[in-house]
Amino acid sequence: MAEIQIKEQVNGKKTTIKKGIHVDMTPMVDLGFLLITFFMFTTNFSKPNVINFSNPPKNTGLPTEIDYRNQITFILGKEGKVFYYQSDKKDLNGKSLKEVSFDKFQVAKTIESAKANAPRKEIFTVIVKPADDSKYKTLVDMLDELTLTKSERYGISEMNDKEKELYENKIQ
Incomplete structure (x- = not known):
């Protein structure tokens, strides 16, 4: 989370102590992994190239011996x-x-x-x-x-x- 700047009084004057901003990145990492997971599940992976073999139909009436x-x-x-x-x-x-x-x-x-x-x-x-x-x-x-x-x-x-x-x- 971001830190809050605190105002202090030094010698009767209000001064602002400026500290560097610190952002907690833990929620961003969680969001990144959620996005990666989402895109992995919704992406179409490449389909494997396969050769379709099929058995001949039974009792076609065609001769088994071919000229x-x-x-x-x-x-x-x-x-x-x-x-x-x-x-x-x-x-x-x-x-x-x-x-x-x-x-x-x-x-x-x-x-x-x-x-x-x-x-x-x-x-x-x-x-x-x-x-x-x-x-x-x-x-x-x-x-x-x-x-x-x-x-x-x-x-x-x-x-x-x-x-x-x-x-x-x-x-x-």
């Missing part, structure tokens, strides 16, 4: 390498597995061209198969590409033995 012309499969490898193929499982060989990169939207262009050539575009599916030595960043980049191309039907799966063998041959 290879209505799908494209991407294999995510080490060091950000991406391979793709669009062929039947029994016809899969080293020539059908091709490499593509994320530079200049090449993955997006590959998805768009495969979708354009699909006989049934409404069920076109992208299958993503990360290898054991692939990085998480590569998978996130691939999911970003699927978002850019507005691919609603996609799945993440494990590689089968034939795909693992072809992948190992490609990275050597």
Whole structure:
């Protein structure tokens, strides 16, 4: 609190003793903490960026086996390498597995061209198969590409033995 100035008489004259003003800052500190608390509770914190995965609806009537012309499969490898193929499982060989990169939207262009050539575009599916030595960043980049191309039907799966063998041959 502020101090009061006291008037005293010295030699018959009234003199004012001037003391420095002292303000008690305790209520100000309390007010400051109340304001900080108020703004912390009323502020919108940044929302985390999450990828929404949803399970496919049950009993859609659509076939579970998809013709290879209505799908494209991407294999995510080490060091950000991406391979793709669009062929039947029994016809899969080293020539059908091709490499593509994320530079200049090449993955997006590959998805768009495969979708354009699909006989049934409404069920076109992208299958993503990360290898054991692939990085998480590569998978996130691939999911970003699927978002850019507005691919609603996609799945993440494990590689089968034939795909693992072809992948190992490609990275050597």
